[in-house]
Amino acid sequence: MKNNNIPEEAFDWYDSYAHGGMDRRTFMNKLAGLVALGYSMTVLTGALMPNYALAEQVSFNDEDINASYQNFPSPQGHGEGRGYLVMxxxxxxxxxxxxxxxxxxxxxxxxxPYVKDVARRLAKAGFIAFAPDALFPLGGYPGNDDEGRAMQRTLDREKIQYDFVAAAKFLKAHGQSNGKLGAVGFCFGGYMVNYLAAIESDLINAGVPFYGTPASKELRANIKAPLMIQLGELDERVNASWPEYEADLKAANVDYVMHMYPKAKHGFHNDSTGRYDEQNAQLAWSRTLAFFKSKLA
Known part of the structure; x- marks a missing residue:
């Protein structure tokens, strides 16, 4: 998707809106201010809001994969979780x-749909992939991001975290697992990858957080898994946490590498929005696959 020369501040507004720093009315009023300067509201919302028809790189009908939904127990979380399993x-x-x-x-x-497609891409590359839905206790992803975002805010954050810990253990114990578990996540998911690496030292064997903030400082000394940190140069909010996180990773002797992608925004891997940066996204993904193949063999 092209950015159509959208002003950079519009992407900053969307990032703030998407992460709870601005309500929808304020966000739309700000966009209306750009309309007054000659921008089309259709172009603005088309560039900023997701279009999931653009995100399918691997069809669910692809003969190289088999996708299904699987439930898993989560006694410390919401009791039961559900995810998208791709073999x-x-x-x-x-x-x-x-x-x-x-x-x-x-x-x-x-x-x-974007995250489900990421799971299919991993399966196409030879991994068993499992993508849990944190919204399962509320009936699952509702079909649009605005409602999904509002739903996720109503859930207990600690229980969500335990749901993903339970999902990680469920996947690692899969009958066709080789016993090596990787984790990749985006934004909140990037945070969750950092959290999974920190909450139990032996839970994951490799992690790739895309533009995710670190786990709480008191947990970081637990990290043993190698990490590949993926950051966009223009993502000031997340990047502000990196210097301290890097210092803690060094103090814990963690095997890590950080890639900073030039002129890339928060969400640059998401190919359903105008934040998508095809060149940087493809490079980041090729590095991700190579990292997992190296660490999880």
Missing amino acids: PTKDADNDNRKFPVVLVVHENRGLN
Whole structure:
């Protein structure tokens, strides 16, 4: 999707709106101010709001994968969770074939089509992927991000975190898992990857947080898993947390690498919005796959 020369501040407004710093009315009023300067509201909302028809890179009908929904127990969370499980079909009739497994964690709005497609991309690359939906206790992702974002805010944050810990353990114990678990997440999901690495030292074996803030400082000394940190240069809100986080990773002797993508915005990997940066997203994804193949073999 092209940015159509949208002013940079419009993306900043959307980021603030998407993360609770601005209500929808204020956000739309700010966009209306740009309309008064000659911008089209259709162009503005088309560039800023997600269009999930653009996000499908791997069809759910792809012959190389098999997708289904699976429930899992979460006694410390909301009691039960549900996620989107995608299996590689190569050698699928060989029940003894083991695969590395990767947990996929969505943004702060539930399991939308973009994140499901990320899970399919991983399965296409030879991983078992599992993408839980934090909104399952409320009936699941509602079909639009605005409502999903509002729903997720009503849930207990600690219980959501325990749901993802339970999902990670469920996936790691899968009958065709090789016992090595990776985690990748975006925005809130990036935070969750950092949290999963910190809450239990041996829970994940590799993590790739995309533009996610770190776990609380008192947990960071627990981190043992190698991390690949993916950041966009223009993402001032998340990047402000990086210097302290890096110092703590160094203090804990964590095997980590940070990639800062030039001129990339928060959400640059999400190919359903105008924040998408195709060149940086493809590079970040190729690095992600190589990292998981190296660490989870």
